[in-house]
Amino acid sequence: MVAQDAHDPHGNDPHAHAIHAHAAPTSFIRKYIFSLDHKVIGLQYYFLALAAVFVGMFLSLLMRIHMIWPTANLPLIGEIKPETYLSLLTMHGTIMVFFVLTTAPQGGFGNYFLPIQIGAPDMAFPVLNMLSFWTTFIAFMVILAAFFVTGGAPLHGWTGYAPLSALQSAGPGEQLGADLWITSIAIFCVASLMGALNFITTVLDLRAKGMTMMRMPLTVWAWFITAILGLLAFGVLLSAGILLLLDRNLGTSFYVPLVVVNGQIMGHKGGSPLLWQHLFWFFGHPEVYIAILPGMGVASQLLSTFSRKPIFGYKAMVYALMGIGFLGFMVWGHHMFMSGMSPYSAFAFSIMTMAIGVPSAIKTFNWLGTIRGGRVRFQTPMLYAIGFVSLFVSGGLSGPFLAQPVLDIPLHDTAFVVGHFHLIMGVAAIFGMFAATYYWFPKMFGRMMNEKWGRVHFFLTLAGTYAIFMPMHYLGMAGQPRRYSQFTELAYLQHLIPLNRFMTYAAFVTIAAQFIFVINLFWSMFKGPKASDNPWEATTLEWTTATPPPHDNFGGRTPVVYHGPYEYSVTGAPKDYVMQNDPATVTSH
């Protein structure tokens, strides 16, 4: 691409005006609470997720304590009963999946950086953006309320299988707590639908001049595809949740056939428990990719930046994201091989699931290809990106076990599954968030995070999470079912108790290490060394603007883009990186 506006040394289009120009608000409430600025909304999402992740992590700690010391009398909490354990796992899963894994990568970082990376002054619909955050906030409050109502939080697991989730008498927590749980998820779905529409419109309509689709950073591609998945998936979950509320409170029978609970005939008949599973997993499997795709985008961006080398196979990476998104809607049945679904359909779901391994493998090969031959700088964001690749490989390779119906016979609903999805959808996605935090912190807060403590945090977290989640695979192979509060009732589980105890100890260390991160985060916000506009010598548009970016992102100018997103070590260029809006250097992308 040859520079056209070479008269402007900053690569900005002097004739363009910000189409959504609105004056910066001055009142505290409009600036920080009900803000229309995507950057403030992004931070609101981020801090909401940060609060949620600590709630979720605390719940998991209680679970691990209960598994090893079932009669322990904890201060303020007392003894955890088996049914309380089930409430803990339900709330842990729901809070982590919705309010952390869906909220931070997309709502948080996506909101903050998607408009800047495509050279837009804001999201397409700022008011909708504000609404979608505050709707998410309400959903979070509603789910927390479930802890405090009579009967407590529901015990039906984050997957909420009917009839257990549909019958008030099926167990403690299945009364008001379960209604609040479903209501919260339904509200969250509405918020996510609003967010998804906004993201899609913004990418399609607000790209700066020269920012063609194939010049978008892979982070933008990931957020874009994630938004499309969200648009298609959350509507289904919303409908499913409303039907479940009707079954619970108005006596309908979508999911409940004639059942007898503890000798009492319930007033339902003709419903199908499998219907809930189909609807739930039609959402639930794309949700896995909603959680992980932004992390893949961040990993791609960082591996290229810190290896000082263009991403290996940009187009293949884009097609792989599309492939994963597309196939992601055709594999939900692999959660149901043991459900009583037709064994013939298992064939189709299984083949599609194996097929989705292919674009995932392409991504891994391309990440390795990016590092190879580069000049790798080991700043903390890069450590997390490397950790992401390691975890993605480890969590991904247990997939082809579970994708085979015949191996699902011994492994389904065991700890093997729990280990699999925690490594890939939990820890890998969270490593993506850590990478993003360390990487964009200077841009968001104008200061650098502490490198030394960042490294300590990284090594403890990487070793610690492997120590917690790798053994789950061994437990699952040995037949330890998931969602068991105790392993004392079955003789064949006895020899697994020491390994479970080791995992609890590992959880203590790993959770303690997260306080290093939080302290580093808040300490650096106020005391960290001042950051330059482009501390990582990166190429994408957020690094061309001030730190932190002004209200309209580019200070009244609209950037013009001349290059692809990862032009590192370009032959003949004056520096080892070429900014996307640099008109002076000629490259082929």
Added chain:
Amino acid sequence: MGLALLAIIWLITFFSTYFFVAKTWWLPHGASTAAAFIDNQFALTYVLMGVVFVAAQGALGLFVWQYRDRADAKKVEYSHGNVKLEVVWTVLTAVLFVGLNLMGSNVWARERFAPAESGSVPVEVTGMQFAWYFRYPGADGKFGATSPKLMDPSAGNEAAVGLDTSDPAAKDDVVTGTMYLPVNRQVDLRLRAVDVIHSFFVPNMRFKQDAVPGLEIRMHFTPTEVGDYEIACAELCGLGHYKMHGMLKVVSQEDFDKWLAAREAEKQ
């Protein structure tokens, strides 16, 4: 830092792989005809995935160390990738994953597509919060009627599954809390659940199937070794999920007949 990364990635790889190779924790002893097939497919998958795991983690550790930023580093090659390579690893992965899947599907088909063979032992399995009950049709070979109105879990056995004794076919039905099966004979299962979903999981038989309210699911398996095998519930079913367990006693045909006759006699 490159060396530290290499060390931690390789160490994690070593320890993870060690416990798989040493079989410190492994699948429980298999004692059914399906076990050998399933275990072979498991072993094959695990060898292939293990090789990919070690290769990928090994390369990751090696590359970050080898290509670390240092004074004497080679110049970075400006390249956007290699289409030929992309095609090669896409095709290889597709063949590996889909091929692996097709190899395993044979066993799945044998277990699930064909009905139970004639002469198999009919047993109805009923799951309820938080117990398993097993019903044998008795001398007439027919399961009698049951009714939700008659279900009384606190009374156990026949009353728990709501056996309707006014039906002549139900008179000789035997309901127990322990499952007895003759060795080397196929069992023809009917799985039911009365309240919520349960999952009938017998690790040593390599058998698992959800029992779903409103459905009667027909399955079959063949135990091949005499012994006692634990039955677990593998689908979250409520507060007593972890203690919803039962026992499968695989005995000789002779002992099985004796046991069944004794249960029949008790009923008279």
